Amino acid sequence: MIIGVPREIKNNENRVALTPAGTKELVKRGHTVYVEKSAGAGSGFSDDDYVQAGALLLDTPAQVFEKAEMIIKVKEPIEQEYGLIKKEQLVFTYFHFASYEPLTRAMMESGAVCLAYETVERADGSLPLLIPMSEVAGRMAVQEGAKYLEKPLKGRGILLGGVPGVKPAKVLILGGGVVGTNAAKIAAGMGADVTILDVNINRLRYLDDVMPENVHTMVSNEYVIRELVRDADLIIGGVLIPGAKAPKLITRDMLKTMRPGTVLVDVAVDQGGCIETCTPTTHENPTYIIDDVVHYCVANMPGAVPYTSTLALTNATLPYAIKLANMGWKKACQESSELRLGLNVMFGHVVYKGVADAFNLPYTDVKKFL
Numbered sequence: 001m002i003i004g005v006p007r008e009i010k011n012n013e014n015r016v017a018l019t020p021a022g023t024k025e026l027v028k029r030g031h032t033v034y035v036e037k038s039a040g041a042g043s044g045f046s047d048d049d050y051v052q053a054g055a056l057l058l059d060t061p062a063q064v065f066e067k068a069e070m071i072i073k074v075k076e077p078i079e080q081e082y083g084l085i086k087k088e089q090l091v092f093t094y095f096h097f098a099s100y101e102p103l104t105r106a107m108m109e110s111g112a113v114c115l116a117y118e119t120v121e122r123a124d125g126s127l128p129l130l131i132p133m134s135e136v137a138g139r140m141a142v143q144e145g146a147k148y149l150e151k152p153l154k155g156r157g158i159l160l161g162g163v164p165g166v167k168p169a170k171v172l173i174l175g176g177g178v179v180g181t182n183a184a185k186i187a188a189g190m191g192a193d194v195t196i197l198d199v200n201i202n203r204l205r206y207l208d209d210v211m212p213e214n215v216h217t218m219v220s221n222e223y224v225i226r227e228l229v230r231d232a233d234l235i236i237g238g239v240l241i242p243g244a245k246a247p248k249l250i251t252r253d254m255l256k257t258m259r260p261g262t263v264l265v266d267v268a269v270d271q272g273g274c275i276e277t278c279t280p281t282t283h284e285n286p287t288y289i290i291d292d293v294v295h296y297c298v299a300n301m302p303g304a305v306p307y308t309s310t311l312a313l314t315n316a317t318l319p320y321a322i323k324l325a326n327m328g329w330k331k332a333c334q335e336s337s338e339l340r341l342g343l344n345v346m347f348g349h350v351v352y353k354g355v356a357d358a359f360n361l362p363y364t365d366v367k368k369f370l
Contacts, residue, residue, distance in 0.1 A: 001325040002032045004068025006061040007039040010075045012283035014042025014306035017072040020053040022314045027054030031325045036064050043310040087111035090329045098245045098358035099272040107345045119243040120342035132312035136302040138182030141265045145234040148263045156261030161191025168192045172232035176203045179238030179267045188215050237266040237274040244354030245272040252276050260292035269297045
């Protein structure tokens with residue numbers, strides 16, 4: 001198969017979809033890999049690294065898209081890339097369709113086969129291609145939240161872990177999944193007073209067993225959220241419904257009950273956010289303030305630590321990319337239920353129900369194309 005790796009052009013997105021090591025694994029299996037020049041520079045990989053791994057370099061993204069049967073990316077295509085995607089071309093990346101209707105419609109118009117990292121799902125319900133970036137984002141959420149709690153950055157001016165004689169900050173985490181678990185680990189390690197909310201009592205039992213004593217668990221509902229946001233210093237949103245819009249757990253009216261300088265970090269922003277006042281921001285301009293509450297809603301948080309993120313992402317995506325290249329997307333998706341669930345948009349049709357429901361679009365069963 002002919003595989004193309006374009007340079008990411010989203011604001012401050014320094015990751016690359018394939019490392020030189022991943023390139024070598026594909027090349028040695030007989031596949032051709034085209035990499036756009038400087039695609040790996042932000043992650044610390046030079047063009048020479050790719051050449052030595054067997055890749056062929058191209059000057060422009062247009063050349064990469066034109067030659068490739070499968071495009072491997074990190075982030076969803078943005079407007080200037082829409083026209084480069086060809087009919088029946090396989091695009092393997094994070095799409096997060098349910099959060100942005102224009103992207104969904106553009107991919108429908110392209111006639112491409114869109115296989116989304118975030119909905120590739122194992123039999124146990126885990127999301128193997130979302131997990132590594134959720135681990136990074138969960139850990140970063142605390143790191144960024146601690147920074148924006150500083151007074152010069154309009155936060156409350158509170159140290160997350162406190163000091164002897166002074167109480168630590170209170171961290172409230174919405175969701176006990178991968179993001180929430182990783183956020184809790186870091187916040188607890190920094191000495192904060194942490195509370196995790198989730199609707200799954202069995203998940204809370206597990207977290208209660210494995211977390212240190214400064215992490216508490218509570219069942220999530222609107223009443224509990226309204227009570228806890230009043231005195232939380234840092235609130236992290238990490239709720240996910242695979243392939244669909246995130247539920248709005250913190251509403252606009254709740255902001256007025258929070259203390260000035262409270263920091264909100266919405267990791268669910270890629271799926272529309274679980275905070276009603278969430279609007280996607282960039283690493284260049286990461287925060288804004290509403291009702292004296294600091295909002296950090298960067299839509300590609302792992303892009304700020306591209307070396308770590310790129311390695312973690314390729315570790316997860318490469319086995320699937322190899323299967324798609326070796327077998328072709330159709331046979332690979334016929335044989336793998338995990339990959340089949342990754343199919344979101346195909347040949348102008350929406351084949352993932354969560355995406356169709358998000359925009360009231362017609363839903364087509366993926367079996368029609370397999």
